Amino acid sequence: MPAPLEICLSDLDCASSSDLSGFLTDEEDCARLQPAASASGSPAPARRGSPGMPAASDVPGAQDEEQERRRRRGRARVRSEALLHSLRRSRRVKANDRERNRMHNLNAALDALRSVLPSFPDDTKLTKIETLRFAYNYIWALAETLRLADQGLPGGGARELLLPPQCAPCLPRPTSPSSDAESWGSGAAASPCAAASSPLSDPSSPAASEDFPYGPGDPLFSFPGLPKDLLHTTPCFIPYH
DNA sequence: TAGGCCATCTGGTCCT
DNA sequence: AGGACCAGATGGCCTA
Numbered sequence: 001m002p003a004p005l006e007i008c009l010s011d012l013d014c015a016s017s018s019d020l021s022g023f024l025t026d027e028e029d030c031a032r033l034q035p036a037a038s039a040s041g042s043p044a045p046a047r048r049g050s051p052g053m054p055a056a057s058d059v060p061g062a063q064d065e066e067q068e069r070r071r072r073r074g075r076a077r078v079r080s081e082a083l084l085h086s087l088r089r090s091r092r093v094k095a096n097d098r099e100r101n102r103m104h105n106l107n108a109a110l111d112a113l114r115s116v117l118p119s120f121p122d123d124t125k126l127t128k129i130e131t132l133r134f135a136y137n138y139i140w141a142l143a144e145t146l147r148l149a150d151q152g153l154p155g156g157g158a159r160e161l162l163l164p165p166q167c168a169p170c171l172p173r174p175t176s177p178s179s180d181a182e183s184w185g186s187g188a189a190a191s192p193c194a195a196a197s198s199p200l201s202d203p204s205s206p207a208a209s210e211d212f213p214y215g216p217g218d219p220l221f222s223f224p225g226l227p228k229d230l231l232h233t234t235p236c237f238i239p240y241h
Numbered sequence: 242t243a244g245g246c247c248a249t250c251t252g253g254t255c256c257t
Numbered sequence: 258a259g260g261a262c263c264a265g266a267t268g269g270c271c272t273a
Contacts, residue, residue: 091259092250092251092252094259094260095250095251095252095259095260096249096250096251098260098261099249099250099251099261099262100249100250102261102262103248103249104248107247107248127246127247128246128247129246
């Protein structure tokens with residue numbers, strides 16, 4: 001671990017002069033910081049007994065000067081440590097602000113995703129994980145619908161499937177977040193839409209894997225009666241800009 | 242009160 | 258060097 005003074009001086013190097021202005025008002029203190037850094041923050045005792053140089057104690061008043069120098073060094077250290085703390089704090093605050101903004105953007109994107117998924121009653125809102133899982137399954141369902149349509153469903157192709165007679169959400173919301181795994185699945189089965197046979201039991205449906213353990217067994221994979229009942233929840237066909 | 246969800250803070254790592 | 262991204266920690270709010 002480096003000496004405290006070395007740390008703060010390295011940080012002082014990257015601080016602008018305006019950053020310093022509030023802390024190092026004494027030019028002398030600023031000037032003394034630099035030599036202190038090269039000496040690793042310790043006073044230079046080796047000089048004292050060097051040949052040709054009289055010891056501080058030998059010169060009248062030298063002890064007072066030495067004490068004064070130490071006091072000033074101490075004050076400079078306190079100031080530079082306060083500056084270091086202030087710099088770190090301001091960087092942290094800025095980083096927090098960026099992170100907050102980043103999460104807000106992420107949430108906005110999730111909201112946009114929710115808005116193009118089949119809608120639910122107004123007072124309900126998919127959680128983040130529900131939104132992602134539902135979107136994953138929904139995209140697969142749409143792709144599967146197109147595939148089936150292209151295989152020659154009676155009465156036309158995909159275009160017909162995308163022009164439903166009515167719009168109504170058909171996926172009941174779980175009654176409690178903690179029990180969604182059971183209640184949503186059973187609820188979907190109890191919905192009017194569930195009576196229709198789903199083409200999504202196709203073995204080519206998204207297989208559960210370790211990375212993404214969702215699929216037809218997932219409660220969020222309830223697209224009963226798709227495409228007839230699911231696809232006419234039209235928000236998903238509104239292009240998102 | 243416990244559990245789930247969420248926002249925020251924080252320090253570490255990676256990238257430009 | 259600074260920003261983006263990530264994961265862990267923490268505390269608040271809500272619901273059963």
